Amino acid sequence: MATQKLLLLPGDGIGVEVMAEVRRLIAFLNKSGLASFETEEDLVGGSAYDAHGKAISEDAMKRAQEADAVMFGAVGGPKWADVPYEARPEAGLLRLRKDLGLFANLRPAVCYPALADASSLKRELVEGLDIMIVRELTGGVYFGEPKEIVTLENGQKRAVDTQVYTTHEIERIARVAFDLAKVRKGLLHSSEKHNVMKSGVLWKQVVTSVHKAEYPELKLEHILADNCGMQLVRTPKQFDVIVCDNLFGDMLSDVAAMLTGSLGMLPSASLGAADARTGKRKAMYEPVHGSAPDIAGKGLANPIATLASFGMALRYSFGLSEAADRLDAAIADVLGEGLRTKDIAAPGQNAVSTSDMGGAVIKAM
Amino acid sequence: MATQKLLLLPGDGIGVEVMAEVRRLIAFLNKSGLASFETEEDLVGGSAYDAHGKAISEDAMKRAQEADAVMFGAVGGPKWADVPYEARPEAGLLRLRKDLGLFANLRPAVCYPALADASSLKRELVEGLDIMIVRELTGGVYFGEPKEIVTLENGQKRAVDTQVYTTHEIERIARVAFDLAKVRKGLLHSSEKHNVMKSGVLWKQVVTSVHKAEYPELKLEHILADNCGMQLVRTPKQFDVIVCDNLFGDMLSDVAAMLTGSLGMLPSASLGAADARTGKRKAMYEPVHGSAPDIAGKGLANPIATLASFGMALRYSFGLSEAADRLDAAIADVLGEGLRTKDIAAPGQNAVSTSDMGGAVIKAM
Ligand SMILES: CC(C)[C@H](C(=O)O)[C@@H](O)C(=O)O
Numbered sequence: 237m238a239t240q241k242l243l244l245l246p247g248d249g250i251g252v253e254v255m256a257e258v259r260r261l262i263a264f265l266n267k268s269g270l271a272s273f274e275t276e277e278d279l280v281g282g283s284a285y286d287a288h289g290k291a292i293s294e295d296a297m298k299r300a301q302e303a304d305a306v307m308f309g310a311v312g313g314p315k316w317a318d319v320p321y322e323a324r325p326e327a328g329l330l331r332l333r334k335d336l337g338l339f340a341n342l343r344p345a346v347c348y349p350a351l352a353d354a355s356s357l358k359r360e361l362v363e364g365l366d367i368m369i370v371r372e373l374t375g376g377v378y379f380g381e382p383k384e385i386v387t388l389e390n391g392q393k394r395a396v397d398t399q400v401y402t403t404h405e406i407e408r409i410a411r412v413a414f415d416l417a418k419v420r421k422g423l424l425h426s427s428e429k430h431n432v433m434k435s436g437v438l439w440k441q442v443v444t445s446v447h448k449a450e451y452p453e454l455k456l457e458h459i460l461a462d463n464c465g466m467q468l469v470r471t472p473k474q475f476d477v478i479v480c481d482n483l484f485g486d487m488l489s490d491v492a493a494m495l496t497g498s499l500g501m502l503p504s505a506s507l508g509a510a511d512a513r514t515g516k517r518k519a520m521y522e523p524v525h526g527s528a529p530d531i532a533g534k535g536l537a538n539p540i541a542t543l544a545s546f547g548m549a550l551r552y553s554f555g556l557s558e559a560a561d562r563l564d565a566a567i568a569d570v571l572g573e574g575l576r577t578k579d580i581a582a583p584g585q586n587a588v589s590t591s592d593m594g595g596a597v598i599k600a601m
Numbered sequence: 602m603a604t605q606k607l608l609l610l611p612g613d614g615i616g617v618e619v620m621a622e623v624r625r626l627i628a629f630l631n632k633s634g635l636a637s638f639e640t641e642e643d644l645v646g647g648s649a650y651d652a653h654g655k656a657i658s659e660d661a662m663k664r665a666q667e668a669d670a671v672m673f674g675a676v677g678g679p680k681w682a683d684v685p686y687e688a689r690p691e692a693g694l695l696r697l698r699k700d701l702g703l704f705a706n707l708r709p710a711v712c713y714p715a716l717a718d719a720s721s722l723k724r725e726l727v728e729g730l731d732i733m734i735v736r737e738l739t740g741g742v743y744f745g746e747p748k749e750i751v752t753l754e755n756g757q758k759r760a761v762d763t764q765v766y767t768t769h770e771i772e773r774i775a776r777v778a779f780d781l782a783k784v785r786k787g788l789l790h791s792s793e794k795h796n797v798m799k800s801g802v803l804w805k806q807v808v809t810s811v812h813k814a815e816y817p818e819l820k821l822e823h824i825l826a827d828n829c830g831m832q833l834v835r836t837p838k839q840f841d842v843i844v845c846d847n848l849f850g851d852m853l854s855d856v857a858a859m860l861t862g863s864l865g866m867l868p869s870a871s872l873g874a875a876d877a878r879t880g881k882r883k884a885m886y887e888p889v890h891g892s893a894p895d896i897a898g899k900g901l902a903n904p905i906a907t908l909a910s911f912g913m914a915l916r917y918s919f920g921l922s923e924a925a926d927r928l929d930a931a932i933a934d935v936l937g938e939g940l941r942t943k944d945i946a947a948p949g950q951n952a953v954s955t956s957d958m959g960g961a962v963i964k965a966m
């Protein structure tokens with residue numbers, strides 16, 4: 237079995253605690269011969285700033301470029317509220333996304349049957365929910381220039397951000413979304429604001445062309461982003477795959493995640509283009525939740541989102557779909573047995589610690 | 602009683618039907634001596650395009666400028682899917698907002714007790730919900746330049762939208778929001794993405810300064826827009842007033858509206874700055890819902906959102922708070938009696954028509 241190189245970037249807050257469980261899982265997989273991972277580890281976010289004065293070092297970036305995949309924890313916290321904008325913890329994450337070319341962010345919002353009651357929504361609306369949000373991740377208002385604050389003659393300030401999309405950027409993310417819809421229920425919703433934004437006009441045009449030319453057998457629906465947010469709350473099960481730009485994806489995936497009632501459960505994958513020669517894609521995997529400074533260091537965090545993100549790595553980066561299936565089944569088993577971390581425990585129910593949950597999942601494999 | 606000038610712009614689809622009920626209500630108020638309105642009427646949106654080739658005529662704009670307030674219905678529909686971008690139905694709405702200087706959009710999300718079960722959310726999460734979203738309405742990515750699609754040398758297209766905010770624009774919307782928080786629960790959430798957008802950085806700074814200098818007695822919380830969307834679904838009652846930019850306001854107010862389970866119930870007010878000499882503000886009132894082409898012309902639309910918007914006009918533009926209170930009470934009474942249009946009827950319950958509902962509200966006054 238060829239050795240695979242994995243870079244672990246735990247980051248800040250609970251990122252450190254949940255990544256510890258991934259490390260244990262890797263040790264288990266290596267030991268049992270199911271995989272052969274070689275791991276490196278580095279700093280990102282606030283902890284990188286404390287060490288190097290920037291949110292990710294050049295050395296860590298180089299390691300990320302060379303790894304077969306990156307596991308990312310979470311970054312940020314009140315401790316770094318006043319660091320310069322360019323060095324804020326999130327800058328490390330944004331640089332990784334951009335420099336590795338990870339344009340396709342896959343965010344499943346799945347409601348685990350055992351947790352349907354944890355949702356704010358009525359059970360019948362979320363039971364069996366299985367949505368995939370495909371978010372463009374290296375363009376749009378996150379990276380467009382100019383992006384600046386200037387002081388005007390009258391002393392006032394003027395802030396500018398620029399939303400930019402090209403045909404090519406929209407085409408490639410549309411293809412990722414259609415490819416996923418193809419192996420799922422065959423339905424893609426494309427979400428933008430073409431009634432207000434020129435980028436929305438181009439988005440709609442390009443997605444429509446890709447549909448006609450390459451995926452005519454699938455069903456494509458266009459939905460305005462505000463209406464999409466609304467419909468996600470009203471009748472979420474009408475959706476299969478949703479594709480949208482970076483900023484709408486940020487908003488819509490958080491709303492979708494919350495529907496499942498278990499933010500601590502949701503993984504994500506960020507993928508680059510396939511290399512023309514080797515066919516390999518750069519990739520980074522991270523939980524949808526953040527660094528949760530309020531509960532950091534207390535062993536309260538739910539490691540499942542990060543373990544499930546690692547499961548996506550097994551599947552998308554390493555072709556180890558058997559191990560990925562076993563991991564997913566182990567997570568379902570452990571939940572089925574009633575094990576709960578605090579975030580998903582019913583009121584009054586006893587909650588287990590981060591490492592108890594991680595240990596139980598590994599044991600169930 | 603001085604005569605007040607009101608311009609009615611029913612627009613397209615169900616806009617026409619719900620505005621008919623406002624006309625009846627005005628006739629009732631005039632007849633009973635509770636008010637003295639003089640109304641004019643004009644086209645906007647697709648119907649204006651059909652008549653004049655643009656989404657609002659210069660003549661209608663002039664009438665809007667001269668009126669004491671504008672009542673707006675809704676615009677758009679599949680019929681106008683292919684009109685040029687500059688003439689699309691929404692352009693009429695955007696021009697009204699911009700040219701009248703209506704920078705403050707107030708969108709209450711209130712859960713009527715009689716309708717708490719219509720929400721997708723569990724009853725206990727929305728019962729008693731009363732949020733006010735204050736959305737900046739004349740700036741941001743809606744109006745910033747450049748806003749264009751250009752064809753590049755390689756034949757690809759490139760679309761650009763520009764998000765711009767100045768200190769002044771943020772200060773004035775922050776004051777509107779703090780003033781509202783002051784007469785409500787004293788809590789303001791300011792929502793942006795300062796971790797990604799420079800306009801978010803400036804937004805946070807300016808709102809913080811206005812808070813310190815002018816409203817130190819109120820509580821201010823900053824919340825990232827994605828997290829705000831999530832928290833609205835998780836525990837909506839944590840919010841009192843939320844202030845945000847044009848695009849986040851568009852998304853967040855739709856999510857908030859849906860929590861109440863009764864989109865057909867929600868009004869909005871769009872206000873300009875007070876005139877330095879007369880103290881008067883330009884203002885436009887409209888339901889949060891759209892033109893709903895699928896049910897247009899069938900008498901199925903719920904007129905309450907538009908009637909309640911007219912109630913906001915009575916309060917904010919005409920100082921007729923007594924009549925506004927009577928209208929609000931009449932709406933609550935009619936709902937309490939169990940009257941329901943289709944959108945808010947329980948499964949299997951008989952629904953009444955648009956004009957039956959409008960008539961019942963007027964009768965209850
Ligand atoms: C941390 C932040 C920069 C990031 C984003 O806005 O993309 C986060 O909200 C996410 O969704 O991954």
Ligand SMILES: CC(C)[C@H](C(=O)O)[C@@H](O)C(=O)O
Nearest residue numbers: 429431432462691694695851
């Ligand atoms: C119709 C459309 C232009 C408008 C907007 O995006 O502002 C609508 O969604 C709204 O929220 O009033």
